Ligand SMILES: Cc1cc2nc3c(=O)[nH]c(=O)nc-3n(C[C@H](O)[C@H](O)[C@H](O)COP(=O)(O)OP(=O)(O)OC[C@H]3O[C@@H](n4cnc5c(N)ncnc54)[C@H](O)[C@@H]3O)c2cc1C
Ligand code: SF4
């Protein structure tokens with residue numbers, strides 16, 4: 001019997017050590033047909049499992065415009081994530097997905113985009129950023145502000161360089177005070193503060209914010225002060241998930257099921273939710 | 278959000294028949310041949326729905342099973358698949374017991390109705406084949422409550438001790454050893470057709486008797502609560518100070534949710550030895566702290582917040598999503614809560630809040 | 645006496661000397677046949693106008709000490725707690741284990757003549773198993789709350805005649821131990837097959853206060869989380885071990901188990917074993933060191949084989 005909880009198998013094709021506790025896994029479907037036909041949208045997530053250890057929820061961090069594989073960046077946090085970190089290239093994992101809603105890419109066309117990410121929060125934005133860069137001419141000005149606690153905590157280091165050198169993106173990186181190294185050429189300061197000094201025009205723009213709760217909180221306040229309307233501030237929410245399908249009953253905030261209605265929400269939607277997240 | 282609450286879903290024109298206890302036993306004996314039969318059985322002092330071999334095992338007594346009917350469709354623990362690491366890779370095997378034909382006899386109307394509630398979530402966009410295949414392959418013969426248990430309050434929620442929803446056939450004992458049989462669904466009709474000779478036409482007399490019995494029972498049971506008003510109040514009062522008070526005493530034991538026929542929360546967990554193992558789906562409960570515990574964050578750190586989740590889920594969120602209340606008034610939670618927490622009392626407390634809000638001082642609402 | 649108590653508690657609440665009273669009260673409940681019944685249950689009172697709800701009767705079964713270690717009641721200021729003589733033992737263990745600050749507690753010591761047995765939400769119509777040994781020939785409990793332990797002692801006994809005695813837990817255990825081992829094995833298999841792993845037994849136990857219970861741990865996962873027979877056996881064995889020398893025999897775990905599993909058989913066995921081997925009775929004295937943290941040269945070591 002085929003059922004919702006039965007994962008499809010994927011092979012780990014590549015593992016990249018991003019930071020001391022984050023690894024990016026490139027995964028390929030064993031089924032050649034699925035490998036060719038698999039599609040998802042930026043912002044969606046998957047349940048990845050290590051057989052014998054369990055499942056955990058990860059956003060798909062690769063771009064929907066890349067084919068033949070997906071990537072997930074995993075921060076070591078507990079049982080499953082630790083087991084994943086111990087796996088090698090060639091090992092098999094389980095995959096269920098893609099689940100959840102996605103970033104409103106269609107509505108974002110012709111608009112300026114401001115991406116603000118902190119730490120591993122860049123993972124879901126990475127998918128969207130590459131998605132937008134793929135059809136670069138369809139979007140307005142693209143600003144990317146990325147911050148981490150320290151230089152060692154920055155993920156996707158090579159891609160950061162690419163964004164930095166591209167002429168069609170305006171890229172700013174920062175680390176928290178004390179997290180810099182001698183040769184650090186970025187900014188020093190917390191993301192929301194650094195954002196204040198940027199040349200951002202809220203007219204005809206979307207801000208997409210992802211990161212730890214405190215960062216989101218202050219960044220959203222800053223965006224609000226700049227004149228972004230809550231509908232134009234987009235973020236993702238994280239609640240504990242098991243099924244990803246709206247069945248297991250643990251990811252709800254009020255009547256909103258983050259796994260089915262989310263994880264992507266506008267700040268306006270979040271404001272309408274009860275404060276239980 | 279204004280949503281109306283659906284109370285009844287009917288499938289086919291009900292047929293009214295009559296059958297004797299003896300004939301029922303005969304049907305069951307015959308059914309044990311090709312089917313698994315489940316019925317209330319008393320063992321070690323508790324009553325549970327269990328598989329039986331012969332009709333004598335059935336406990337026809339009044340009152341409900343300690344655990345609800347949901348466990349036959351959504352087991353307490355169920356391997357969703359087993360896996361084996363072999364040289365050829367990982368082999369996955371899903372359970373093979375889901376296509377067996379099953380008959381449940383003696384289920385109470387509230388438990389049967391509750392299935393029509395859980396059906397909604399298990400069918401919500403993604404069809405949960407594990408649950409639905411059990412549903413599909415199971416025929417349910419319900420039995421009306423002619424003597425409700427002390428803690429029952431189905432009538433308060435606009436359901437009835439003779440409620441037909443969820444049963445394929447509903448039996449009502451109208452005389453000693455004589456049952457009125459409502460044939461409700463296509464599955465019910467099929468069973469009726471197969472065992473036609475055991476049934477007789479229900480006499481008008483009998484039907485009238487049944488109606489009179491129902492009227493008598495319902496007249497004593499609680500009158501409907503204004504659940505729509507309660508829903509409207511809940512819509513606006515997530516942050517009301519009364520929640521902390523309502524939940525006082527709850528020890529977070531989960532009894533109310535595990536025994537509830539409509540609670541459907543679960544956990545998914547792996548167990549393995551060496552190169553083989555299973556992924557299991559186990560009951561879980563919003564009453565537990567670790568239910569929502571994330572690595573660095575806990576949205577419901579205190580018990581009263583978890584208590585609020587349970588009440589909100591039953592009387593607001595489920596209605597928002599599925600137009601049904603997630604409670605059938607079976608009374609299990611109120612009779613077994615070790616701290617004496619009582620769902621009826623909760624509803625009454627909320628009702629008092631509504632009255633207060635209408636007459637008394639305004640409460641601190643959050644917009 | 646109850647009136648004096650109520651007056652005093654009202655004063656204390658008003659003056660802010662205490663923040664909350666956790667005691668027994670009655671509430672009216674709505675029955676299916678239209679009648680109303682009174683049910684005794686824990687009440688949490690923080691307004692002086694509510695104090696009259698307090699009662700002391702044979703249905704005051706719950707061990708309220710459980711609430712002292714729960715997060716939700718830690719912010720309530722000083723708590724006045726109604727305590728039966730046997731519940732006092734649980735306070736002692738929590739004191740030994742440094743889980744409560746006695747200064748934040750105002751103990752209302754009750755004088756007892758036995759409470760009713762309750763199982764799966766039903767009053768069994770006879771005395772609780774733990775009470776039978778405790779009651780002396782006059783029907784009063786031999787255990788008492790003395791003035792040096794309780795802040796106030798209520799001498800008034802509950803009303804009502806002596807209910808039927810029922811079976812004492814030790815004689816239950818004796819009968820059980822007479823069964824051949826295969827029968828005992830089958831007995832526990834049947835019992836543990838029913839266990840839902842709702843952990844109500846754990847939630848209700850005053851001694852199960854661990855922030856991170858070993859049963860919830862995932863790295864390493866010592867105990868199968870699933871409620872199948874194997875996982876359930878593991879859980880109950882671990883539970884018994886972790887309560888050895890700590891369980892005070894209040895019977896709450898068995899009372900709250902929605903599947904009616906006779907957990908006191910296990911607890912009583914452990915209580916007896918500890919007493920036989922080490923002469924140790926948990927909760928007897930707040931000053932004594934916890935059993936597992938003491939070692940004497942002449943301790944029985946016959947179990948090391
Ligand atoms: C939509 C979504 C997208 C996500 N995307 C990503 C992503 O791209 N990358 C990423 O790295 N993560 C992501 N996460 C987070 C990720 O799902 C979790 O980190 C992961 O599930 C942890 O699983 P685990 O088995 O390793 O941890 P677990 O072993 O389940 O536990 C994790 C931690 O929680 C604590 N914990 C568990 N149970 C309890 C308890 N009862 N009491 C107290 N503490 C407890 C433990 O201390 C442990 O450290 C995402 C989450 C969501 C919801
Ligand atoms: S049964 Fe009672 S004590 Fe247990 S979780 Fe439910 S309300 Fe709380």
Ligand code: SF4
Nearest residue numbers: 537604605607608610
């Ligand atoms: S909430 Fe209580 S009364 Fe309602 S269906 Fe669940 S167990 Fe029954």
Ligand code: SF4
Nearest residue numbers: 839840842843845901
């Ligand atoms: S209370 Fe009973 S059913 Fe629940 S975990 Fe304990 S023994 Fe098992």
Ligand code: SF4
Nearest residue numbers: 849891892894895897
């Ligand atoms: S194990 Fe049971 S009897 Fe012993 S202290 Fe805990 S609740 Fe009381």
Ligand code: FES
Nearest residue numbers: 244248249251259
């Ligand atoms: S993750 Fe299971 S309901 Fe959302």
